[in-house]
Amino acid sequence: MNQLLDMLLIGVSAASIYALMAISMVLVWRSTRVVNFAQGGMALLSAYFGYELVSRTGNFWIALPIAMILGAAFSAFIEFFLMRTLLKHSSQGPIAAIAPIIATLGLLGVIRAGIGFIWGHGDVQFEGPLSKVGYKVGETTLFISPMGLFVIAFVVALLIVVTIVFQKTNIGLALRASAYAPEIAQLSGIRVSGVRTLGWAIAGAAGAAAGILQTVNGIGGLAPESLEFSFLLVFGFIAAVIGGLESLPGAVLGALILGLVLAFVQIYISSTLGFIIAFLLLLVVLILRPQGFLGSKASRRA
Amino acid sequence: MLKKHPLITFIIFGFILFLISNRLDELRVYQGATVAIYVIAIASLILLIGYSGQISLGHGALMAIGGYAAVLVRINYDAPVWLTFVVAVLAAALGGALLGLAAARLSGPYLAGTTLALAIGLPSIANEFSFLGGEQGFIFDVGFPPASLGEDFTQYKWYFWISWSAALIVTYWLRHVLSSRYGRSWRAVRSNDVAAELAGIHVGRNKVLAFTISAGLAGLAGALLGMTLLVSPGAFPLALSFSLATGAVLAGVTTLGGVMIGAVTLVAIPEIALAIADRYGGSETITLNLPGLLVSGLLILTVLLVPNGPVEQMHARRAKHAKSGKTSHSPVELTLRVGSKTWSTKK
Numbered sequence: 001m002n003q004l005l006d007m008l009l010i011g012v013s014a015a016s017i018y019a020l021m022a023i024s025m026v027l028v029w030r031s032t033r034v035v036n037f038a039q040g041g042m043a044l045l046s047a048y049f050g051y052e053l054v055s056r057t058g059n060f061w062i063a064l065p066i067a068m069i070l071g072a073a074f075s076a077f078i079e080f081f082l083m084r085t086l087l088k089h090s091s092q093g094p095i096a097a098i099a100p101i102i103a104t105l106g107l108l109g110v111i112r113a114g115i116g117f118i119w120g121h122g123d124v125q126f127e128g129p130l131s132k133v134g135y136k137v138g139e140t141t142l143f144i145s146p147m148g149l150f151v152i153a154f155v156v157a158l159l160i161v162v163t164i165v166f167q168k169t170n171i172g173l174a175l176r177a178s179a180y181a182p183e184i185a186q187l188s189g190i191r192v193s194g195v196r197t198l199g200w201a202i203a204g205a206a207g208a209a210a211g212i213l214q215t216v217n218g219i220g221g222l223a224p225e226s227l228e229f230s231f232l233l234v235f236g237f238i239a240a241v242i243g244g245l246e247s248l249p250g251a252v253l254g255a256l257i258l259g260l261v262l263a264f265v266q267i268y269i270s271s272t273l274g275f276i277i278a279f280l281l282l283l284v285v286l287i288l289r290p291q292g293f294l295g296s297k298a299s300r301r302a
Numbered sequence: 303m304l305k306k307h308p309l310i311t312f313i314i315f316g317f318i319l320f321l322i323s324n325r326l327d328e329l330r331v332y333q334g335a336t337v338a339i340y341v342i343a344i345a346s347l348i349l350l351i352g353y354s355g356q357i358s359l360g361h362g363a364l365m366a367i368g369g370y371a372a373v374l375v376r377i378n379y380d381a382p383v384w385l386t387f388v389v390a391v392l393a394a395a396l397g398g399a400l401l402g403l404a405a406a407r408l409s410g411p412y413l414a415g416t417t418l419a420l421a422i423g424l425p426s427i428a429n430e431f432s433f434l435g436g437e438q439g440f441i442f443d444v445g446f447p448p449a450s451l452g453e454d455f456t457q458y459k460w461y462f463w464i465s466w467s468a469a470l471i472v473t474y475w476l477r478h479v480l481s482s483r484y485g486r487s488w489r490a491v492r493s494n495d496v497a498a499e500l501a502g503i504h505v506g507r508n509k510v511l512a513f514t515i516s517a518g519l520a521g522l523a524g525a526l527l528g529m530t531l532l533v534s535p536g537a538f539p540l541a542l543s544f545s546l547a548t549g550a551v552l553a554g555v556t557t558l559g560g561v562m563i564g565a566v567t568l569v570a571i572p573e574i575a576l577a578i579a580d581r582y583g584g585s586e587t588i589t590l591n592l593p594g595l596l597v598s599g600l601l602i603l604t605v606l607l608v609p610n611g612p613v614e615q616m617h618a619r620r621a622k623h624a625k626s627g628k629t630s631h632s633p634v635e636l637t638l639r640v641g642s643k644t645w646s647t648k649k
Contacts, residue, residue, distance in 0.1 A: 003358065029411070034411075035411035035414065036419060037359075037414070037415075074393060082602070085606060086605065086606060089606055089607075089609065097357075097410045097604050098351060098356070098357045098410060098414070098555075099609055100412045101357060101359075101410065101411065101604075102547060102601060102603055102605050103601075103602065104545055104597070105359070105547060105598075106548075106598045106601035106602035106605065107598070108456045108544075108597060108598070109544060109595070109597060109598025109599075109601070110592050110595060110598045112598075112604070113591040113594040113595035113598065114591075114593070114595075116590055116591035117587055117588075117591050117595075120587065121586075121587075121590050121591075133445060159514070164509075181395055226420075227426065230422045230540060230590065231421075231422065232421075234415075234418070234419045234422050234423065237415045237418075237419065238419070241412065241415065245411075245412075272430040275423040275426065276423070276427065276428065278419065278423075279417075279419055279423055282416060283404050283416070284413060284420060286404060286407070286408060286416065287404055287407065290407065290408070290412070
């Protein structure tokens with residue numbers, strides 16, 4: 001019984017961070033048809049922004065939203081200066097399909113080197129304001145801490161905000177229309193290129209939140225070559241693919257499935273098998289249901 | 303010369319390399335061996351990306367499979383060296399075939415993500431299992447150079463010989479394969495898979511075959527890299543997969559001709575970065591970060607400015623020059639009239 005509860009708590013708190021990461025990948029995919037493999041690096045950079053802000057202001061609650069805004073600004077900057085030029089230039093030959101992928105890898109390398117130049121190669125410590133020690137119920141310690149609870153609550157709040165923006169506002173309508181049919185959206189007066197930049201910006205903010213929460217709820221250290229953030233990228237990608245890479249609710253569902261499966265494996269089988277299981281899950285989904293659970297059939301080819 | 307007598311050209315090239323290797327110091331010989339290893343790895347990636355139209359960001363992981371297979375066979379069964387290389391090729395090809403079966407059904411971003419996941423996760427698996435040697439890994443001992451080569455034949459020169467023999471054989475063979483029936487089928491599948499299917503080419507089978515061959519070559523490169531370096535998770539980092547992608551893009555993915563450009567650049571960049579760092583006081587920050595910055599910056603610039611690689615760009619320019627004086631060589635001339643406007647392929 002206790003183990004089951006632990007599994008749920010671990011699974012959901014991990015899933016909430018994967019969900020943010022998956023959402024940022026889905027948003028970028030929907031707006032420019034690029035899977036941004038630099039998303040992990042951008043999240044890492046935003047986490048460094050958060051670290052810098054906390055050490056300047058001393059207040060995590062101010063630093064978190066500002067870091068998210070900075071992450072959004074950086075992401076929009078990348079879309080505006082790199083991706084636009086790229087999609088304009090290399091649209092011919094066999095390279096066209098892979099050029100954006102290659103470019104995001106280059107971006108990842110530049111970001112890592114930049115972080116190394118500014119903050120050095122050693123680990124920096126970035127701790128949150130809340131305790132990471134689990135709540136006690138009687139004799140047993142649960143796997144959920146004040147920090148973990150905050151992570152879940154914050155992500156749920158963000159998801160509600162994103163849902164409202166997408167479903168109830170004109171901006172959300174423009175975002176959905178440009179993703180669904182760019183030409184028609186353009187014809188009906190939406191500035192699709194601007195909307196694309198906006199999509200990247202929201203993705204940058206979500207990635208920034210994922211990076212910061214992952215750090216303060218995890219080991220509390222940051223390094224340019226962080227393996228943790230590489231795995232964050234991979235798990236975000238897997239969650240997005242499970243959900244169909246097109247759909248925001250799908251991304252959240254995929255993150256929940258991935259988080260719970262990983263928690264189950266970690267508690268009942270072995271903690272070393274995590275990556276192998278996640279990879280097998282990815283392969284199984286891609287082979288059996290390549291359009292994901294909430295994606296349309298046509299979305300696979302692009 | 304290359305077109306008419308490829309075998310002779312390759313043999314002459316090998317002989318020149320042999321002469322050069324006698325005049326270089328140890329460090330350069332070692333770097334020369336590394337160039338040969340990159341030549342194999344990049345060629346395998348060019349086969350995959352440029353000819354079969356699939357992408358792999360996980361060739362570092364496939365190299366790791368080859369390296370580990372070779373060293374495990376060498377240590378546990380004391381197999382002869384040539385056999386360990388064969389095992390490396392077969393093991394990586396098997397891994398590639400399994401991956402290729404899934405890959406044949408996937409398009410660009412999905413395949414990129416899946417192979418990237420493999421490149422990130424696979425090296426860390428070696429840390430978890432003790433029979434894979436953990437963090438410090440294994441030394442892949444290929445033995446001393448044969449005594450008949452003389453007293454002053456060093457270990458590094460032996461590596462150089464082995465690596466370059468492998469690289470020359472691989473490129474010669476690949477040149478042959480790529481201009482054969484298989485190469486043509488792959489290009490057909492890449493250009494238009496529906497048309498290829500209609501022409502009787504089995505698309506899925508061809509994609510899996512390309513992936514298998516490419517993985518096998520990557521495995522060979524991995525075993526060679528393990529020989530010169532170590533077989534450990536640190537020898538096959540994520541950065542290796544990225545470097546290979548960079549090398550392939552620099553070489554130009556559509557032709558095997560630029561493969562040397564990619565390989566030499568990858569080996570030269572850390573050297574250049576070190577030289578620059580020395581000039582500016584040799585601070586640790588610069589030495590550690592500059593190679594990564596140069597590789598990534600070069601990657602972005604190449605994709606932006608010469609997306610098809612410098613060699614292809616040169617060919618395209620020359621073709622344009624040759625054409626500009628004469629009339630169109632196009633065998634079919636099309637003219638399209640709509641209203642008062644006319645479009646034509648005729649110049």
